[in-house]
Amino acid sequence: MHDTSSFRKMLVGAGFFCATCIAAVIGYSIAGWSLVDSLYMVVITIFGVGYGEVQPINTPSLKFFTAIIIIAGCSSGIYVVGGFVQMIAEGEIQRALGVRRMSRGIEQTTGHVIICGFGRVGQMLASELKELDEPFVCVDSNPERIAMADELGYLVVTGNAGEEETLERAGIERARVLATVLPDDAANVFITLTARELSEEIEIIARGESTATQRKLVRSGANHIVLPAAIGASKIANMISCPNAASLLTDPKQSERLRSDLHSLGLSIHEYPIDSASNVIGSSLSELQSSCEGGMMVVAIQRADGTLLRNPESNQDIRAGDTLFIVADYTQRVTLTKATQMKRPEMRYRGQHTS
Incomplete structure (x- = not known):
């Protein structure tokens, strides 16, 4: 709101400044000056360069007109600069106050949950905790995700959750639970080590x-x-009670329920035929x-017969x-396709080849 007011002030000042310049050029032209002389006079007058008049100003009316141009031009210029400075200053002050207010809010929070990673899973976890009225702090190094959490009214800390300073700012000494839900296993292990220390x-x-x-x-x-792939696989294994596992994908009701449940875990089910x-x-x-580096689980195999x-x-x-029914993270889709559809290399023996 303040930034909008400052920007409006800059626009008003700029408009008034342009109007002053145009009026000044017209005024000197009426006095009998050429367009070039009028424009040059306006520039050196308003910006206070003071090179001297291009033509004599020897009448009271022309002197009075020039004085008005100087006052109006300088005032509008100062108004524009003032709006610009105000916009910058207010933004910095609000940012400083926001950080201080956020820090004070975290310092007053006890028995809270620290969510490390505000990605897809972190966002769902934060939403659930908010509905349960559980206090929590979101930690992420991505400014865009932090801005998103801040807009939702969550307490946030910007930084790497694997660093002690970041977890201390999140109030780990007063926290009840720490949930590290990053999609990177190595990062989750490192955060766990740091938090336990x-x-x-x-x-x-x-x-x-x-x-x-x-x-x-x-x-x-x-x-x-929590292993999302294992949870999804277990859920599907329990749902497979019909003769053909493919009906889970073709039956509209079962398919919709299945895909909805998997989506909440960040997973999807795919059918991979093996030629x-x-x-x-x-x-x-x-x-x-192992070749797909985890994040997937084969829940059913349909043989050729x-x-x-x-x-x-x-x-x-x-x-x-065979047809493999695989539950996997969205990021594993391309890797699984390549792994299951990769062809065996051809080998040549004395001009003949086999596969």
């Missing part, structure tokens, strides 16, 4: 994309680990998962003609 009592809930990270998070001091030339034939499901294997073991082999 700063507080032995705080409850730490960490997000992990792969089962291998789960052990690291436990060793780092996390009390609870006879695929590079993954003969590999186990665990090997496929129609046999459905629900919730298959990790050592289950992949065969030609």
Whole structure:
């Protein structure tokens, strides 16, 4: 609001300044001066250069007119500059007051939750905590996400949650729970280590994309680990009770409910047919998962003869003609497509080739 007022003041001043210049040129032209002389006189008069009159000002009316031009031109110029300075000053003051008010609000908060990462999962978590009337502080290094949280009225701290200073500003010594929900497993492990060093009592809930990270998070001091891919896979495995798993995707009611549940976890389900030339034939499901760096889970395999294997073991082999039903993070879609559809390299022997 203040910035708008300052900008309006600048526009008014600029308009008045232009009107003064135009009126001055017209006035000197009426006095018999040329257009070039009139324009030059206006410039050196309003900006106070003082090179001297281009033509004699020897009548009282012309002197009075010049004096009015000087006063009006300088006043409007000062008005424009004043509005510009006001806009900058008010913005800085409001920013300083906002930071101070935010800092004071965090200092007065106890027994709160610290949300590390205000991405998709962090935003959903903050929304749920707000509905439950639970106090929380959002920590993120992305200015745009912090600005979004600030607009929603949340307490925020800008910085890397893996640094002690950032967590201290978030009030970790008074917090009850720390939830690190970044999509980066390494970052979540590092944040967990830092938080546990700063507080032995705080409850730490960490997000992990792969089962291998789960052990690291436990060793780092996390009390609870949430694996979105595993949760989604378990949900789908429980839902698969019909002869054909594909009906989960084709039946409108089941498909809508399934996709909605998975979307809330940041996951999606995809169908990947394995043709006879695929590079993954003969590999186990665990090997496929390792090549995709986690964040995915095979919830069903439909064999070429129609046999459905629900919730298959990790050592289950992949065969030609199989259809894999995979729950994965959105970011894994391209990686999974490449992994399941990659062709085996051709080999040549004495002019003949095989695949």
